[in-house]
Amino acid sequence: xxxxxxxxxxxxxxxxxxxxxxxxxxxxxxxxxxxxxxxxxxxxxxxxxxxxxxxxxxxxxxxxxxxxxxxxxxxxxxxxxxxxxxxxxxxxxxxxxxxxxxxxxxxxxxxxxxxxxxxxxxxxxxxxxxxxxxxxxxxxxxxxxxxxxxxxxxxxxxxxxxxxxxxxxxxxxxxxxxxxxxxxxxxxxxxxxxxxxxxxxxxxxxxxxxxxxxxxxxxxxxxxxxxxxxxxxxxxxxxxxxxxxxxxxxxxxxxxxxxxxxxxxxxxxxxxxxxxxxxxxxxxxxxxxxxxxxxxxxxxxxxxxxxxxxxxxxxxxxxxxxxxxxxxxxxxxxxxxxxxxxxxxxxxxxxxxxxxxxxxxxxxxxxxxxxxxxxxxxxxxxxxxxxxxx
Amino acid sequence: xxxxxxxxxxxxxxxxxxxxxxxxxxxxxxxxxxxxxxxxxxxxxxxxxxxxxxxxxxxxxxxxxxxxxxxxxxxxxxxxxxxxxxxxxxxxxxxxxx
Numbered sequence: 001x002x003x004x005x006x007x008x009x010x011x012x013x014x015x016x017x018x019x020x021x022x023x024x025x026x027x028x029x030x031x032x033x034x035x036x037x038x039x040x041x042x043x044x045x046x047x048x049x050x051x052x053x054x055x056x057x058x059x060x061x062x063x064x065x066x067x068x069x070x071x072x073x074x075x076x077x078x079x080x081x082x083x084x085x086x087x088x089x090x091x092x093x094x095x096x097x098x099x100x101x102x103x104x105x106x107x108x109x110x111x112x113x114x115x116x117x118x119x120x121x122x123x124x125x126x127x128x129x130x131x132x133x134x135x136x137x138x139x140x141x142x143x144x145x146x147x148x149x150x151x152x153x154x155x156x157x158x159x160x161x162x163x164x165x166x167x168x169x170x171x172x173x174x175x176x177x178x179x180x181x182x183x184x185x186x187x188x189x190x191x192x193x194x195x196x197x198x199x200x201x202x203x204x205x206x207x208x209x210x211x212x213x214x215x216x217x218x219x220x221x222x223x224x225x226x227x228x229x230x231x232x233x234x235x236x237x238x239x240x241x242x243x244x245x246x247x248x249x250x251x252x253x254x255x256x257x258x259x260x261x262x263x264x265x266x267x268x269x270x271x272x273x274x275x276x277x278x279x280x281x282x283x284x285x286x287x288x289x290x291x292x293x294x295x296x297x298x299x300x301x302x303x304x305x306x307x308x309x310x311x312x313x314x315x316x317x318x319x320x321x322x323x324x325x326x327x328x329x330x331x332x333x334x335x336x337x338x339x340x341x342x343x344x345x346x347x348x349x350x351x352x353x354x355x356x357x358x359x360x361x362x363x364x365x366x367x368x369x370x371x372x373x374x375x376x377x378x379x380x381x382x383x384x385x386x387x388x389x390x
Numbered sequence: 391x392x393x394x395x396x397x398x399x400x401x402x403x404x405x406x407x408x409x410x411x412x413x414x415x416x417x418x419x420x421x422x423x424x425x426x427x428x429x430x431x432x433x434x435x436x437x438x439x440x441x442x443x444x445x446x447x448x449x450x451x452x453x454x455x456x457x458x459x460x461x462x463x464x465x466x467x468x469x470x471x472x473x474x475x476x477x478x479x480x481x482x483x484x485x486x487x488x
């Protein structure tokens with residue numbers, strides 16, 4: 001079995017990074033979070049606009065995103081900074097969610113800890129202690145079977161369905177052969193190839209959940225007054241050469257391979273199964289929300305397949321950009337990691353392209369920095385909303 | 391000689407992803423099916439599909455080794471394959487049994 005060099009956690013998880021996470025519990029703590037992270041070696045801030053005046057179902061999703069991000073194996077320790085105490089999602093609630101992982105967690109409440117400056121000092125001291133504590137952990141060999149490999153596609157073009165997505169699916173097959181798991185979200189893009197997915201479902205309840213998830217997303221879209229299905233493929237899709245909804249969706253879902261689908265997950269929920277294979281998750285096509293939901297589910301690494309090129313990068317989950325468009329690679333090579341356009345020129349077979357994607361993913365798992373990590377451009381943390389602010 | 395890309399060996403269409411094709415051009419395939427030689431019978435814009443083989447009316451159009459729809463008329467090798475001669479088999483309320 002192939003191995004990578006990772007950080008072994010108390011609960012048996014293995015991280016590919018060893019981040020100190022400074023986590024905001026609410027929009028009003030973001031300033032303190034940024035300052036603490038700026039002061040401490042290796043600290044990564046995660047801020048957002050949520051945590052106040054959300055309806056209960058929406059707040060529960062926010063809580064899963066925040067707690068899940070902290071529980072991700074790539075996080076070595078967490079400092080949570082909160083302001084008021086929001087019913088159902090206090091810093092203590094988040095710490096309770098994270099506790100089973102066994103990782104160090106500290107909470108600071110700006111009001112209870114004596115205001116902005118005192119809270120800043122207290123959180124900075126926690127962060128300093130944690131930064132030194134987790135710095136003692138060394139990478140050690142771990143099985144690739146420990147990897148939950150997320151996959152996303154965005155800014156897709158003609159090349160996506162033909163090169164980067166199918167190569168990525170083959171990379172997933174290589175990981176699954178090692179006992180690993182692959183996760184795909186964006187159920188909006190499963191419309192038109194539900195049958196291809198349900199044919200892979202490990203059991204009828206997984207198949208039913210896939211259908212129900214797509215229908216739920218479709219109903220939400222229709223409720224907004226937007227008919228996304230009656231007009232598929234869109235006029236610009238057809239001008240670009242896509243003929244039917246089947247063709248469009250197949251290009252998107254080809255980013256997973258042909259392995260069985262073991263489980264269907266709610267958004268930002270961790271798998272409950274460990275069997276090798278594909279896992280799929282309810283969620284929107286919006287890239288930052290989608291990859292953040294997969295980080296919250298525990299993905300240690302993610303490939304982001306792109307036609308036009310992309311800058312997306314999650315703060316704690318290395319985000320490897322893969323393109324089959326040579327022009328996009330040349331224009332966006334500062335942030336696009338892998339170019340598989342050789343499949344069109346005959347320089348690469350699809351199988352070779354899949355191996356290239358897998359090899360890059362495996363190197364990143366052992367510590368190789370993605371281009372966006374080297375730039376510290378942590379732009380893609382976003383929380384999916386399922387209710388209005390009130 | 392122009393080249394079209396074929397993503398799976400079972401496919402009966404290829405995609406003009408390297409260069410646009412004009413009617414009368416000699417066309418070869420690459421990718422997972424590199425045995426095809428034909429003459430384009432229509433202009434094929436970048437990103438559009440060309441029939442690699444004759445596809446009879448009603449037959450399945452295959453890309454990714456899977457159905458992307460059915461031919462609505464006889465398609466000949468070298469034809470442009472698009473909405474004018476292929477229809478979806480999904481979301482077809484008009485075909486539902488009563």
